[in-house]
Amino acid sequence: MKVHEITEEDFVALNVKRGHRRLIQREIATLNGIPKSQPIIVNSIPPSRVMKPTSSSSFYAISHKDNNTGGESSSGYASIRSSSSPFSSVMIDSNTVKETNSGKTSFDEDDENSDQSSNNGYIRKYKRHPKPDPNAPAKPPSAYVMFSNTARAQLKDHNLSFSDIAKIVGDRWKNLCAREKQLYERNAMRAKDEYMDAFNKYKQTQEYRDYQAYLTDFKSKQEENKKIMRQRKRLKRDSPSSSSGNLADCSSNGNNSTSSGSSSDYNNNNGSNISMDYYG
DNA sequence: CACGATCATGGGCGTAGGCC
DNA sequence: GGCCTACGCCCATGATCGTG
Numbered sequence: 001m002k003v004h005e006i007t008e009e010d011f012v013a014l015n016v017k018r019g020h021r022r023l024i025q026r027e028i029a030t031l032n033g034i035p036k037s038q039p040i041i042v043n044s045i046p047p048s049r050v051m052k053p054t055s056s057s058s059f060y061a062i063s064h065k066d067n068n069t070g071g072e073s074s075s076g077y078a079s080i081r082s083s084s085s086p087f088s089s090v091m092i093d094s095n096t097v098k099e100t101n102s103g104k105t106s107f108d109e110d111d112e113n114s115d116q117s118s119n120n121g122y123i124r125k126y127k128r129h130p131k132p133d134p135n136a137p138a139k140p141p142s143a144y145v146m147f148s149n150t151a152r153a154q155l156k157d158h159n160l161s162f163s164d165i166a167k168i169v170g171d172r173w174k175n176l177c178a179r180e181k182q183l184y185e186r187n188a189m190r191a192k193d194e195y196m197d198a199f200n201k202y203k204q205t206q207e208y209r210d211y212q213a214y215l216t217d218f219k220s221k222q223e224e225n226k227k228i229m230r231q232r233k234r235l236k237r238d239s240p241s242s243s244s245g246n247l248a249d250c251s252s253n254g255n256n257s258t259s260s261g262s263s264s265d266y267n268n269n270n271g272s273n274i275s276m277d278y279y280g
Numbered sequence: 281c282a283c284g285a286t287c288a289t290g291g292g293c294g295t296a297g298g299c300c
Numbered sequence: 301g302g303c304c305t306a307c308g309c310c311c312a313t314g315a316t317c318g319t320g
Contacts, residue, residue, distance in 0.1 A: 144315050145288050152289055162290060166312035169289090173314065188315090 135207040137198035140191035143184040147173055 141149070151169045160168070173181075202208050 139287075141287065142315050142317095144313080145286095148313075149288060156289095162311060164312090165289075168313095170313040185315095192316095 133207075133211045135205070136202055136211070137195055140188065140195040143181070143188035144173055146188055146191075147176070147181075147184050 148169045151172055152165060155165050155168060176184075
């Protein structure tokens with residue numbers, strides 16, 4: 001594998017910390033001719049699978065999905081989960097794309113088996129999130145989110161596409177007069193204060209401690225599952241002919257070690273709602 | 281300081297994981 | 301191992317928070 005082909009998953013697999021990942025990615029971007037002024041993209045897809053953007057939009061997510069319709073092509077999925085922020089987008093050098101298009105790149109073990117075989121398709125990154133904490137106070141919306149809720153309600157009946165609405169809301173926010181904006185900001189600040197109070201109180205409760213325990217448990221089980229999946233893949237790869245027998249054994253082992261605990265815990269957990277995420 | 285993640289919105293598709 | 305359900309992710313937007 002060439003250095004510039006390394007993906008976010010590869011870094012994670014190598015235990016490279018995020019800050020270091022960003023530094024390395026910046027250097028790679030520079031090598032690829034991307035100026036420092038341009039933000040880097042967190043590439044979970046090796047360059048060989050990156051497609052050129054289809055529009056001039058500043059947002060650059062690579063996908064087979066039909067824009068705006070929410071419809072996805074049935075032929076697989078190639079996408080980068082880029083941040084919703086426009087800052088997170090960057091054009092990947094088209095030369096890089098061409099250069100590596102035919103090359104085979106290695107993946108994180110998990111993706112490796114994702115049988116790109118079938119359609120050359122890349123399986124999107126998908127991680128199960130822990131259940132949110134139903135007892136935790138709801139996170140307060142920002143001023144912009146408050147505004148967008150109002151604006152969306154007004155635009156709801158205009159039969160506009162999802163992205164059109166987003167663009168209009170963004171425009172309206174930019175053109176909002178200072179006084180009105182201040183109003184939203186004040187509301188947001190008040191909501192935030194209330195949230196902080198509520199959350200500090202909530203942290204003293206048993207529910208909070210239970211949820212923290214659930215999170216820890218959830219994480220360790222995910223790790224466990226990952227190991228099992230790797231094991232299965234290895235077995236499948238190593239003995240394709242006798243795969244059924246081995247697989248059965250392996251899967252039963254896997255199920256014993258995971259489902260027994262996880263399913264019951266999942267059902268028994270008190271849930272929770274601090275939106276945690278385990279992307280690494 | 282830079283930059284990714286999150287939040288709301290809705291519809292549709294694909295995947296993880298539970299269950300038998 | 302196959303079926304089925306729940307839910308993550310995609311699309312756009314900007315402010316804000318968190319992390320390295």
